[in-house]
Amino acid sequence: MDKDSQDVHQELAKLKAKIQEAREQISSMPGIDSSPAEQQQQLATLREQVRTKNQLLQKYKSLCMFDVPKAS
Amino acid sequence: MATMAALAEKSTKDRLLSVLDDLEVLSRELIEMLALSRGQKLPQPGEDVQILDLLVQRDREFQELMEVAQQQGKVHQEMQLLEKEVEKRDSDIQQLQKQLKEAEHILATAVYQAKEKLKSIDKARRGSISSEEIIKYAHRISASNAVCAPLNWVPGDPRRPYPTDLEMRSGMLGHMANLPTNGMNGHLPGDALAAGRLPDVLTPHYPWQSSDVSVGMLPPHHGNDFGLEPPGHNKENEDDVEAMSTDSSSSSSDSD
Numbered sequence: 001m002d003k004d005s006q007d008v009h010q011e012l013a014k015l016k017a018k019i020q021e022a023r024e025q026i027s028s029m030p031g032i033d034s035s036p037a038e039q040q041q042q043l044a045t046l047r048e049q050v051r052t053k054n055q056l057l058q059k060y061k062s063l064c065m066f067d068v069p070k071a072s
Numbered sequence: 073m074a075t076m077a078a079l080a081e082k083s084t085k086d087r088l089l090s091v092l093d094d095l096e097v098l099s100r101e102l103i104e105m106l107a108l109s110r111g112q113k114l115p116q117p118g119e120d121v122q123i124l125d126l127l128v129q130r131d132r133e134f135q136e137l138m139e140v141a142q143q144q145g146k147v148h149q150e151m152q153l154l155e156k157e158v159e160k161r162d163s164d165i166q167q168l169q170k171q172l173k174e175a176e177h178i179l180a181t182a183v184y185q186a187k188e189k190l191k192s193i194d195k196a197r198r199g200s201i202s203s204e205e206i207i208k209y210a211h212r213i214s215a216s217n218a219v220c221a222p223l224n225w226v227p228g229d230p231r232r233p234y235p236t237d238l239e240m241r242s243g244m245l246g247h248m249a250n251l252p253t254n255g256m257n258g259h260l261p262g263d264a265l266a267a268g269r270l271p272d273v274l275t276p277h278y279p280w281q282s283s284d285v286s287v288g289m290l291p292p293h294h295g296n297d298f299g300l301e302p303p304g305h306n307k308e309n310e311d312d313v314e315a316m317s318t319d320s321s322s323s324s325s326d327s328d
Contacts, residue, residue, distance in 0.1 A: 008107045012100060019096045023089060031148025032084040032141045039147055046154040053161035060168055 084141050091134045098127045 026032075031039065082090075102123045109120070213219060218233040225231065230238075240246055 004110070005107065008103060012103060015099060015103075016096070019092060022092055026085060026088045026092065026141075029085070029141055029145065031144040031146075031151075032088070034083050035081060036084065036140060036144060038083075039144055039151075043147055043151055043154070046151055046158065049158050050154055050161065053158065053165060057161065057164055057168065060172075 084137060084144055088134070088137050088141065091130055091137060094130045095127065095134060098123055098130060102127060 034042070102120065105120050105123065216233070217225075217231070221233075222231070230236065235243075
């Protein structure tokens with residue numbers, strides 16, 4: 001009986017250690033600091049930002065340029 | 073319902089940790105129960121089955137949440153790429169802004185200078201003069217050889233582009249200064265230059281000059297303070313002047 005309780009305690013200690021390790025790994029996982037819905041919203045915002053900035057750059061790059069005569 | 077809504081707002085990490093805590097508690101309870109059940113009867117029959125069911129349920133939830141976390145990890149990678157692209161676009165926009173500002177400055181300067189030039193052109197057009205008139209004026213200025221020496225000028229030539237000492241003495245001012253001492257200053261022809269007077273042919277003659285000067289109608293000259301002879305030709309004074317005039321450094325101030 002005593003040996004069994006000792007075994008049980010040992011196994012419990014191992015289980016506790018494993019669970020603690022799992023907690024640490026979960027804490028270090030990237031991208032799970034927000035819920036999936038919030039993350040999708042953030043993704044949509046970023047995509048919109050990239051699209052807007054690309055449009056802005058394209059607009060200014062395609063403005064009419066002056067024809068500068070080359071110095072002879 | 074409220075609990076589910078609250079759970080839905082929680083982050084995936086919090087949910088995972090919460091489920092993990094439940095798993096730990098349930099597994100500990102089950103193990104302790106199984107350990108106790110060896111020695112004595114269970115206080116509540118079927119409790120172990122309940123705990124086991126809960127454990128299985130929590131494990132299933134944990135697995136589902138892990139799949140969600142995996143998907144979120146992939147989305148997170150895509151978001152990181154998008155963030156890098158946003159940063160690059162920001163830097164491109166800043167660069168473009170800097171160039172546009174520079175171009176605006178250059179254009180503003182060019183426009184200002186062009187406007188100033190147009191003003192100058194307009195001003196010149198309003199005050200335009202014919203080229204013939206300018207050439208005539210240039211001839212008039214250069215006629216006295218003030219801008220360039222005469223073609224036949226050589227070193228030693230007494231001509232100068234400015235009034236010389238002799239020319240000044242032979243002018244009106246020079247005659248006014250020499251009035252009371254006309255008898256003293258040498259009138260010998262040979263001493264004309266040394267005395268500071270031009271030869272008669274070069275002396276400017278004015279109609280009012282000869283008689284009025286001798287009567288003394290001009291303002292008194294301080295030369296009288298020295299007790300000089302009355303104006304007129306005097307041979308003795310001429311000798312004195314001749315002696316004085318031999319000084320090579322004689323100037324207008326010496327006659328005073």
